[in-house]
Amino acid sequence: GAVVSQHPSWVICKSGTSVKIECRSLDFQATTMFWYRQFPKQSLMLMATSNEGSKATYEQGVEKDKFLINHASLTLSTLTVTSAHPEDSSFYICSANPGRTQETQYFGPGTRLLVL
Amino acid sequence: AQSVTQLGSHVSVSEGALVLLRCNYSSSVPPYLFWYVQYPNQGLQLLLKYTSAATLVKGINGFEAEFKKSETSFHLTKPSAHMSDAAEYFCAVSEQAGTALIFGKGTTLSVSS
Numbered sequence: 001g002a003v004v005s006q007h008p009s010w011v012i013c014k015s016g017t018s019v020k021i022e023c024r025s026l027d028f029q030a031t032t033m034f035w036y037r038q039f040p041k042q043s044l045m046l047m048a049t050s051n052e053g054s055k056a057t058y059e060q061g062v063e064k065d066k067f068l069i070n071h072a073s074l075t076l077s078t079l080t081v082t083s084a085h086p087e088d089s090s091f092y093i094c095s096a097n098p099g100r101t102q103e104t105q106y107f108g109p110g111t112r113l114l115v116l
Numbered sequence: 117a118q119s120v121t122q123l124g125s126h127v128s129v130s131e132g133a134l135v136l137l138r139c140n141y142s143s144s145v146p147p148y149l150f151w152y153v154q155y156p157n158q159g160l161q162l163l164l165k166y167t168s169a170a171t172l173v174k175g176i177n178g179f180e181a182e183f184k185k186s187e188t189s190f191h192l193t194k195p196s197a198h199m200s201d202a203a204e205y206f207c208a209v210s211e212q213a214g215t216a217l218i219f220g221k222g223t224t225l226s227v228s229s
Contacts, residue, residue: 004159006159031214032214034216034217042221042222043206043219043220043221043222044160044206044217044219045219046216046217046218049215049216091157093159093160095160095217097214099214101213101214102213102214103148103165103167103210103213103214104150104162104165105217106162107152107159107160107161107162108159109158109159110157110158110159112157
């Protein structure tokens with residue numbers, strides 16, 4: 001149980017285009033999902049917290065107009081990288097939490113984004 | 117504020133040797149502590165977690181970790197390394213259930229035959 005999927009796993013796009021990444025909890029409902037970014041050989045950095053039915057909370061330094069997050073249902077959160085640039089190339093990982101009293105997060109397999 | 121320090125960005129052991137990956141945390145309240153493993157180009161897999169129950173936590177693949185409040189540590193160990201243990205290991209902390217994790221910088225474990 002507790003499986004989180006991400007789609008796509010790999011995406012290559014041209015600079016200036018927008019890319020949407022989906023994060024789904026397959027066998028549980030997630031009131032909260034988190035989006036992390038991981039640069040090569042580095043740790044995971046929290047970008048934003050996504051709560052179902054409300055606006056996402058962004059970490060300091062993360063542009064909310066560039067990284068649009070939508071959590072429209074209890075099993076789906078999407079991250080859209082708008083007007084992507086090469087510096088946005090990274091590994092994006094989502095995690096889902098089954099409930100606010102649950103301490104364990106379940107991570108998706110990640111999405112590798114390469115912006116040319 | 118919470119933080120996690122992983123001492124040693126790279127640890128190399130021989131197959132069959134003891135694995136010790138160090139993690140120290142800072143937290144103003146009793147924390148939840150986690151160890152995750154990441155294989156290349158993959159997401160994170162939970163190895164084990166501490167949630168204020170037993171201080172010695174056993175996880176998957178023969179790993180275990182001991183919570184030591186006096187040392188603010190949560191070191192990960194495995195008695196005998198296997199080649200398949202070669203991966204990136206992350207220690208993480210959260211102060212409250214349901215909140216985001218704060219990750220250490222990670223430790224790369226190499227296992228030689």
